[in-house]
Amino acid sequence: YGRLPWALLFQPSIQLAREGTPLPAFLAYLLSLPRVGRLVRESSLCQLLCNHNQSVLGTGDTLKFPKLAQTLETIAEQGADALYTGQVGLDLIQDIREAGDTLKFPKLAQTLETIAEQGVSRLQVGLDLIQDIREA
Secondary structure (H helix, E strand, O other), X not given: OOOOOHHHHHHHHHHHHHHOEEOOHHHHHHHHOHHHHHHHHOOOOHHHHEOOOOOEOOXXXXXXXXXXXXXXXXXXHXXXXXXXXXXXXXXXXXXXXXXXXXXXXXXXXXXXXXXXXXXXXXXXXXXXXXXXXXXX
């Protein structure tokens, strides 16, 4: 009861990340603001929030997460060790270091567990806020 292989469990998320979802109207609005658009184009966020021609996504565009899909596929195939002790974890630590932090492998598992414990309630608050904004 309640047990699925990782590959099967992750499949819907992988598909959603790869195929994308319509850009939410509120995010499209924010991205249309000149200052926000400029900041996105000039940052690494452009990898996620820009089209191939470097124009910021807008109404009617699809928000895709190809690197997330690739990461989830790796974890689905290799299990949690890919994150905690494998290449996915190493890549995550490298990204964090490039952003100016000094997280190391021994602390990664502890940090991820803390996020897992606290993140669900914080994520729900954020989703509720977005829903409230969309309904307004």
